Amino acid sequence: MRQIVLDTETTGINPKQGNRIIEIGCVELFERKLTGNNFHRYINPERDSEEGALAVHGLTTEFLRDKPRFHEVVEELREYIQGAEVIIHNAPFDLGFLNHEFNLLKLPTFDSHINGVIDTLVQAKEMRPGKRNSLDALCEHFGISNAHRKLHGALLDAELLADVYLAMTRGQNSLGMDIVIEESSGGIAMAEIALAEVMVLRASDAEEAAHKDLLDGLDKAVKGTCVWRTSSL
Incomplete structure (x- = not known):
C-alpha cells in the first residue's frame, strides 16, 4: 500500500479569512517503508502571515516572495498524491486548507484525489486518552528525537510524523515477523518466515x-x- 504522510504550513488558522498555504511537505511510505520519494514546496501566498503563524513557522514574506504560487505546483501535487492513503496529524486543519486551495482553482477537491485519510491525532487520543498528543509529545512518548525541530516546517514535521505513525501502528510487527503463505499441491504451505535480527x-x-x-x-x-x-x- 502506498501512503503519503503530509503536513502544511499556512499564513494563519482559517482559510475562510483569506489565509493560504505557504509550505507543503510529503513523505512517501510503501508497504510501511520510507522510500525517499518526498514532495516539498514553498509557496508564495501573495499575502503576509499573521503574527501568531509567523512565530510558529518563521517563513517571512520576504523569503516566500520569489517562490511559486499554488497554481504553479498544484499539478505536481495532484500527480504525487493520486490514489494514495494520506496520513495527517489533525487532518481537518490541513484538508480544510488544501480543499480551499483546490476550490479557488476550480479543481476537484483534494479528498477526491486520494484513497482515504488517517488522522494520527484521532488515533493518539484513542491510545492515550487525557494525555498531550501534539507531535512533540508523541515524539517524546515514542523516543523519536526532535531536537532539531526549532520551528515548525512541513517536510520536517511530515518526516517526524512518519516515524510516529510507524511506531503507533507497529503492534506485533515490531519483531519483524513476516509470514508468506502460498498454495501447493498438498494445500496451503508456509513458504517463508523472515524474522528481524534480535540483539542478545x-x-x-x-x-x-x-x-x-x-x-x-x-x-x-x-x-x-x-x-x-x-x-x-
Missing part, C-alpha cells in the same frame, strides 16, 4: 553475582527454593 546482550559477571544474591534472598524468604530456580522455567 549477555549479563556481566557483576550482574550475574547480583542476580544470584537476589535469588538467595528469595530462597530465604520462602524458606526453600524460589520458583525462579526451578528447572521447569
Whole structure:
C-alpha cells in the first residue's frame, strides 16, 4: 500500500479569512517503508502571515516572495498524491486548507484525489486518552528525537510524523515477523518466515553475582527454593 504522510504550513488558522498555504511537505511510505520519494514546496501566498503563524513557522514574506504560487505546483501535487492513503496529524486543519486551495482553482477537491485519510491525532487520543498528543509529545512518548525541530516546517514535521505513525501502528510487527503463505499441491504451505535480527546482550559477571544474591534472598524468604530456580522455567 502506498501512503503519503503530509503536513502544511499556512499564513494563519482559517482559510475562510483569506489565509493560504505557504509550505507543503510529503513523505512517501510503501508497504510501511520510507522510500525517499518526498514532495516539498514553498509557496508564495501573495499575502503576509499573521503574527501568531509567523512565530510558529518563521517563513517571512520576504523569503516566500520569489517562490511559486499554488497554481504553479498544484499539478505536481495532484500527480504525487493520486490514489494514495494520506496520513495527517489533525487532518481537518490541513484538508480544510488544501480543499480551499483546490476550490479557488476550480479543481476537484483534494479528498477526491486520494484513497482515504488517517488522522494520527484521532488515533493518539484513542491510545492515550487525557494525555498531550501534539507531535512533540508523541515524539517524546515514542523516543523519536526532535531536537532539531526549532520551528515548525512541513517536510520536517511530515518526516517526524512518519516515524510516529510507524511506531503507533507497529503492534506485533515490531519483531519483524513476516509470514508468506502460498498454495501447493498438498494445500496451503508456509513458504517463508523472515524474522528481524534480535540483539542478545549477555549479563556481566557483576550482574550475574547480583542476580544470584537476589535469588538467595528469595530462597530465604520462602524458606526453600524460589520458583525462579526451578528447572521447569
